[in-house]
Amino acid sequence: MTTDQLYAQILKKQSVLCVGLDVDYEKLPEKIKFECRRGDMALMGKLFSGKARAVMAFNKAIIDATAPYCISYKPNLAFYEQLGIEGMKALEGTVDYIRAHYPDMFIIADAKRGDIGNTARMYAKTFFETMDFDAVTLSPYMGTETVLPFLEYPGKFAIVVALSSNPSSKDFQNADCEGHPLYEDVIKKMMAISTPENMMFVVGATKAEKLTDIRKICPDNFLLVPGVGAQGGSAEEVIKYGANAKGGLLINSSRGVIYASTGDDFANAAGIAASNTARYGL
Amino acid sequence: MTTDQLYAQILKKQSVLCVGLDVDYEKLPEKIKFECRRGDMALMGKLFSGKARAVMAFNKAIIDATAPYCISYKPNLAFYEQLGIEGMKALEGTVDYIRAHYPDMFIIADAKRGDIGNTARMYAKTFFETMDFDAVTLSPYMGTETVLPFLEYPGKFAIVVALSSNPSSKDFQNADCEGHPLYEDVIKKMMAISTPENMMFVVGATKAEKLTDIRKICPDNFLLVPGVGAQGGSAEEVIKYGANAKGGLLINSSRGVIYASTGDDFANAAGIAASNTARYGL
Numbered sequence: 293m294t295t296d297q298l299y300a301q302i303l304k305k306q307s308v309l310c311v312g313l314d315v316d317y318e319k320l321p322e323k324i325k326f327e328c329r330r331g332d333m334a335l336m337g338k339l340f341s342g343k344a345r346a347v348m349a350f351n352k353a354i355i356d357a358t359a360p361y362c363i364s365y366k367p368n369l370a371f372y373e374q375l376g377i378e379g380m381k382a383l384e385g386t387v388d389y390i391r392a393h394y395p396d397m398f399i400i401a402d403a404k405r406g407d408i409g410n411t412a413r414m415y416a417k418t419f420f421e422t423m424d425f426d427a428v429t430l431s432p433y434m435g436t437e438t439v440l441p442f443l444e445y446p447g448k449f450a451i452v453v454a455l456s457s458n459p460s461s462k463d464f465q466n467a468d469c470e471g472h473p474l475y476e477d478v479i480k481k482m483m484a485i486s487t488p489e490n491m492m493f494v495v496g497a498t499k500a501e502k503l504t505d506i507r508k509i510c511p512d513n514f515l516l517v518p519g520v521g522a523q524g525g526s527a528e529e530v531i532k533y534g535a536n537a538k539g540g541l542l543i544n545s546s547r548g549v550i551y552a553s554t555g556d557d558f559a560n561a562a563g564i565a566a567s568n569t570a571r572y573g574l
Numbered sequence: 575m576t577t578d579q580l581y582a583q584i585l586k587k588q589s590v591l592c593v594g595l596d597v598d599y600e601k602l603p604e605k606i607k608f609e610c611r612r613g614d615m616a617l618m619g620k621l622f623s624g625k626a627r628a629v630m631a632f633n634k635a636i637i638d639a640t641a642p643y644c645i646s647y648k649p650n651l652a653f654y655e656q657l658g659i660e661g662m663k664a665l666e667g668t669v670d671y672i673r674a675h676y677p678d679m680f681i682i683a684d685a686k687r688g689d690i691g692n693t694a695r696m697y698a699k700t701f702f703e704t705m706d707f708d709a710v711t712l713s714p715y716m717g718t719e720t721v722l723p724f725l726e727y728p729g730k731f732a733i734v735v736a737l738s739s740n741p742s743s744k745d746f747q748n749a750d751c752e753g754h755p756l757y758e759d760v761i762k763k764m765m766a767i768s769t770p771e772n773m774m775f776v777v778g779a780t781k782a783e784k785l786t787d788i789r790k791i792c793p794d795n796f797l798l799v800p801g802v803g804a805q806g807g808s809a810e811e812v813i814k815y816g817a818n819a820k821g822g823l824l825i826n827s828s829r830g831v832i833y834a835s836t837g838d839d840f841a842n843a844a845g846i847a848a849s850n851t852a853r854y855g856l
Contacts, residue, residue: 314692314693316696368689368693368696370687370689370693370694370696370697370700371693371696373696373697373700373704374696374697374699374700374703374704375704376662376666376700376704376705377659377662377663377666380658380659380662381659384658384659402689404687404688404689404713404716405652405686406686406688406713406715407650407652407684407686408738408739408740409740410596411596411650411652411653412652414598414650414652414653414655414656415652415655415656417656418652418655418656418658421656422655422656422657422658423658431686431688431713431715431716432715432745432746433688433713433714433715433735433738433746433747434686434713434735434738434740434742434743434747435738435740435741435742435743435744435745435746435747436742436745437740437741437742438740438742453715453716456690456715456716456717457690458690458691458716458717458719458720459717459719460716460717460718460719460720461716461717462717463714463717463718463759463763464714464715464717464756464759464760464763465715465716465717467749467751467756467759468751468752469749469750469751469756470750474746474749474751474756477745477746477749478746481745481746
């Protein structure tokens with residue numbers, strides 16, 4: 293997908309929302325858990341059993357309810373990996389389901405990978421060939437080399453963590469490096485090896501006022517912005533300070549959308565939450 | 575495993591070698607690929623098919639040949655993930671095989687994970703509960719909070735990347751932060767939330783001369799040292815500058831051991847390479 297195609301989706305849906313699929317079996321509605329105890333679930337030719345079946349059923353319902361109001365989905369790998377092989381089946385099944393039913397969606401693997409060149413090449417293959425993601429989040433600590441293999445896939449994106457939304461992000465990201473914070477160095481060095489057509493940056497919503505300065509450094513890159521909702525950030529402020537001529541934003545909400553209700557009405561509630569989050573250009 | 579138990583293994587085997595299982599199907603000996611085309615392989619109650627079968631067969635042979643000469647194995651997650659579900663079966667099968675046949679081995683998940691608190695908790699569960707690793711490598715960029723959940727498992731270790739062995743490690747790890755390099759800050763802040771019984775650090779062998787300074791900062795922590803062999807580092811220099819009273823080192827070699835020969839004698843060659851790498855206290 294190109295940034296122009298992504299912008300077309302933003303205009304069509306009047307939204308910059310990315311729904312984070314941080315799906316924890318323990319937090320699923322009782323209705324889903326109960327129904328999924330009763331039998332296997334076949335989907336896209338794959339058979340799911342156990343907890344993965346419940347996660348898949350939940351994701352299907354959430355995706356169907358929220359798809360009109362978002363432009364992107366972002367499964368968080370940790371939540372699937374913790375279920376072992378079954379979890380990886382649920383992850384692949386989720387990506388397959390989105391591709392089959394909502395082919396214009398931008399699908400992000402939230403994986404925060406980052407390793408030396410030959411390992412990075414394997415991770416790029418994992419997310420862009422073995423699985424069918426459009427983008428993958430990466431951690432920059434081991435340097436620019438760790439990102440290069442991800443840039444070689446036309447229409448795919450590396451999304452490098454610059455400034456995250458968690459309290460301890462200040463520990464190293466804000467380190468004073470010769471008068472400027474480290475995260476600025478990260479953005480500049482990553483920009484030097486990439487273009488806005490293969491590189492985005494993670495910038496936390498809890499630092500919305502910093503978006504003005506960051507936009508001066510990287511005016512044309514899309515920014516993936518977590519931290520709205522459960523973590524306290526404001527989507528309106530992010531759009532105010534962070535938008536560019538193509539929208540330029542993917543504002544993520546995970547818990548605020550997918551757990552909007554824990555009752556039988558969970559899917560409907562997620563749809564309503566999505567329709568009220570990160571509206572753009574109305 | 576405690577550091578005393580690890581030291582007992584170092585003394586028993588007179589080795590600080592960790593064998594990196596960065597196993598790429600494309601690089602496997604033709605003999606293994608050919609034999610594995612002929613049928614399924616059952617191991618530890620699991621059935622393997624396709625490329626994963628070849629990877630498992632290779633790993634079994636490598637492990638049996640090198641186990642007398644090493645104290646640790648370190649599967650690199652990227653190489654298994656790129657094979658999809660089958661790769662994850664090979665990974666779990668490899669860990670199960672080591673546990674069943676070589677119960678004193680220290681098994682490291684080389685995963686370089688690093689994410690906010692609730693996600694980090696899921697990754698800790700993945701590697702320490704769903705799978706049976708003793709340790710997992712972590713990337714520090716998102717701060718100390720991202721490491722905390724891994725410290726809550728007695729006898730398990732977080733291994734935080736401080737100074738890696740790749741050329742672009744200098745991009746950010748060596749950033750001049752008020753007169754000292756960033757990686758020193760990483761070590762100090764991680765030490766403040768941990769003990770040598772739950773925290774180790776990655777320090778690349780290609781920077782062996784820096785080990786003296788790093789040892790002053792963290793005298794008691796084990797160091798996982800990659801970069802020996804294919805990346806050019808010297809195990810003798812690492813031991814000279816980096817050892818402490820408990821050995822304190824896990825010197826990793828991946829390609830230098832597992833691909834010592836690509837012929838039918840690959841396992842024997844790996845055993846010989848292992849017996850000649852990172853010998854300690856002879």
